[in-house]
Amino acid sequence: TPRIFSGIQPSGNLTLGNYLGALKRFAEKQDEGIETIYCLVDLHAITVWQDPEALKKQTREAAAAFIASGIDPARSVLFNQSQVSAHAELGWLLNCVARMGWMNRMTQWKDKAGKNAEKQSLGLFAYPSLMAADILLYHATMVPVGEDQKQHVELCRDIAAKFNHDYGVDFFPAPLPLIEGVATRVMSLRDGSKKMSKSDPSDASRINLTDDADTIAKKFRKAVTDPEPLPDSLEGLEGRAEARNLVNIYAALADKTPAEVVADYAGQGFGVFKPALADLAVSKLEPISTEMSRLMNDPAEIDRILGQGAEKADAIAQPILQKTLEIMGMIRSR
Ligand code: AQP
Numbered sequence: 001t002p003r004i005f006s007g008i009q010p011s012g013n014l015t016l017g018n019y020l021g022a023l024k025r026f027a028e029k030q031d032e033g034i035e036t037i038y039c040l041v042d043l044h045a046i047t048v049w050q051d052p053e054a055l056k057k058q059t060r061e062a063a064a065a066f067i068a069s070g071i072d073p074a075r076s077v078l079f080n081q082s083q084v085s086a087h088a089e090l091g092w093l094l095n096c097v098a099r100m101g102w103m104n105r106m107t108q109w110k111d112k113a114g115k116n117a118e119k120q121s122l123g124l125f126a127y128p129s130l131m132a133a134d135i136l137l138y139h140a141t142m143v144p145v146g147e148d149q150k151q152h153v154e155l156c157r158d159i160a161a162k163f164n165h166d167y168g169v170d171f172f173p174a175p176l177p178l179i180e181g182v183a184t185r186v187m188s189l190r191d192g193s194k195k196m197s198k199s200d201p202s203d204a205s206r207i208n209l210t211d212d213a214d215t216i217a218k219k220f221r222k223a224v225t226d227p228e229p230l231p232d233s234l235e236g237l238e239g240r241a242e243a244r245n246l247v248n249i250y251a252a253l254a255d256k257t258p259a260e261v262v263a264d265y266a267g268q269g270f271g272v273f274k275p276a277l278a279d280l281a282v283s284k285l286e287p288i289s290t291e292m293s294r295l296m297n298d299p300a301e302i303d304r305i306l307g308q309g310a311e312k313a314d315a316i317a318q319p320i321l322q323k324t325l326e327i328m329g330m331i332r333s334r
Contacts, residue, residue, distance in 0.1 A: 004029050005140035005175075007039040007081070007131075008066075010059040011050065016207035016281070017196035019069065019288075020183035020252045021146030027070030029144060029178075036076040037138050037313060038066060040306075043081045043088060044131070047124040060302045061292065065209055067305075068291035077316075079309030081134065086317040090133035091126075093324060097163050098129045102155060108148065132156035136172045137317045144178040147185040148195055153177035167327050183252035189223040192241030207281065210289050217278040220246075225270045232266035234259050246270075250277050253284050 008014070008022055030036045040062050045055060059080055066078055081087050103109060103125055113120045123130075135143055135156050143153050153175060160172035188194040188205040196206045207216055225242045237244040237258075244258075250273075251258045265273050295302060326332055 002034050002142060003138060003140050004034050004036045004142050004144060004178075005039070005135050005138050006037075006144050007041040007044070007134060008062055009045045010040045010042055010055065010062040010080070011045040011048070012058060012198040013206075013208040013210060014062060014065050015186075015196050015198050015209070016249065016285070017146065017183075017186035018198070019065075019209060019285075020181075020186055020249070022144065023065060023069040023071070024183075024252075025144050025178075025181065026066070026076075030071060030076045034142075036071075037140065037316070038071060038076055038078050039134060039313070040066075040078075040080040041131075041134065043091075044127055047121055047127050059306075060299050061210075061296060063302050063306055064292040064295040065288070067295060068288045073305045073309060077309050077312045078305065079313045080306050083306065083310035084313045084317055086137055086314065086321040087130070087134055090137050090317075090321055090324060091130035093328060094129045094133050094136070094159055094163070095126055097166065098126075098132070098155075098159050102158065103128060106155065107151060128152045128155050129159065132159040135175050136160055137320055138313075139173055139320060140175050141173055142178050143175050144180070146195075147179055150177050150179060169327055171323070171327060181252060182248045182258055186249060186252075187241065187245040189219055189245075191224065192245055207285070209285060210292065211285075212289075213282045213286060216281050216285065217275070220274045220278040220281065223274065225274075229267050229269045230262060230265045230273060232262065234262055237262070243270075246273065246277055250280060253277075253280050 006022065006026060008018060026036065026038055040059050042055065042059055063078065067073065071078055106128055109125060112124065131152050132155065135153070145153060154177065157174040160174050163172055164170055186196045188196050188200060190202055190205040194200070198206065200206060204219055204222060207219055211219070223242065223246065225246065226240055228240070230243070231237060237247060247258050247261050251261045254261070322332060
C-alpha cells in the first residue's frame with residue numbers, strides 16, 4: 001500500500017522554495033487520500049549548531065507552516081523526529097550498513113563541508129543514513145522532495161537493498177523519490193545558479209514564509225534578471241536562468257504551466273512581470289503567514305499536536321524497529 005513520508009529541517013525561516021518544493025505538494029498528497037507522514041527533523045537540524053531556545057521556536061514555527069499550508073494533523077501524521085526515539089535507533093543500525101564511500105559521494109555533504117570536512121560534525125556526514133532511517137522506519141513507498149534531495153533518497157534505496165541482501169530478507173521496500181511539478185528547484189533571487197535556501201546569508205536571496213507584503217514586493221522588484229522582455233515561447237528562456245526561475249515560481253503559485261505563463265506575458269518587460277508576480281505571491285502567502293502567526297500565539301497547542309502526532313508515528317515505527325533488531329540478531333526479551 002502506498003505510504004508517503006517526508007520531512008523538513010526546522011533550521012530557520014522556511015522559504016518559498018520549501019513551500020513550493022515541499023509543503024504545497026505535501027498538502028496535495030494528503031488531499032489525494034494517500035497515507036501521509038510528515039516530520040520536523042530536529043535531529044537533522046542539530047548537525048549544525050542550533051541555539052536550544054531558537055530550535056524550539058523554529059520547530060513550532062515549522063509545525064505552524066505545515067498546518068497553515070493545509071496539512072491537517074487529523075489526516076496526516078505530523079510530529080517532530082526527536083519525540084520518536086526509533087529514528088535515532090534505526091539511524092544507528094543503518095550507520096552500520098551504509099558505507100563511508102557512499103556518504104563521501106553525497107553532493108550536499110561536499111557542498112556543505114567544502115574544504116572544511118575535518119571541522120564538521122560526525123552527524124552532518126552521517127545525515128543521509130539517518131534520513132534513510134526516517135523513511136524506512138515507516139516502510140514508506142514514496143518520498144516527495146525537491147530536486148536537491150533526490151540523491152539522498154537514492155542512497156536510501158541502496159541502504160535498503162544492502163540490508164535486505166546482507167541479512168537475506170525482503171524487509172525494507174525501496175522508496176521512490178517523487179519529484180513533480182515546476183518548482184522542484186526554486187533558485188535564489190540573487191543568483192540563478194544557486195538554490196533558494198534558508199541558510200543563505202543574504203535575506204534578499206529568498207522569500208520567507210513570514211515576510212510581509214511589502215518585503216515580498218521589494219525582494220521580487222530587486223530580483224536579479226536580464227534586460228530582455230519575456231519571450232513568446234519557453235525556448236526563448238534558454239540560458240536565462242533568473243528569468244526562467246521567476247516564470248517557474250509564477251507557474252507553481254498560479255497552478256499553471258510555464259508555457260502558459262510565458263504566453264500570458266509574451267513581450268512584457270520585468271517592470272510589468274515582477275509586480276504581477278509579487279501580487280500573486282502575496283495573495284498566496286499572506287493567508288499562510290497570517291495563519292502561522294495565529295497558531296504561534298498558542299505554542300502549547302502546537303506542542304500538543306506534535307505530541308499526538310508522535311504517538312501515532314511511534315505506533316507504526318516501533319514494530320518495524322523491533323523487527324529490524326530481531327533480524328540483526330539482537331536479543332529481545334521484554
Ligand atoms: N529551493 C528549493 N526548491 C525546491 N525545493 C526545495 N527544498 C528546499 N529548498 C528548495 C525542499 O524542501 C524540503 C525540506 O528541505 P530541508 O529543510 O530538509 O533542507 P534543505 O533541502 O537543505 O533545504 P534548505 O532550505 O536549503 O535548508 P538549509 O539551508 O538549512 O540547508 C526538501 O524536500 C527539499 O528538497
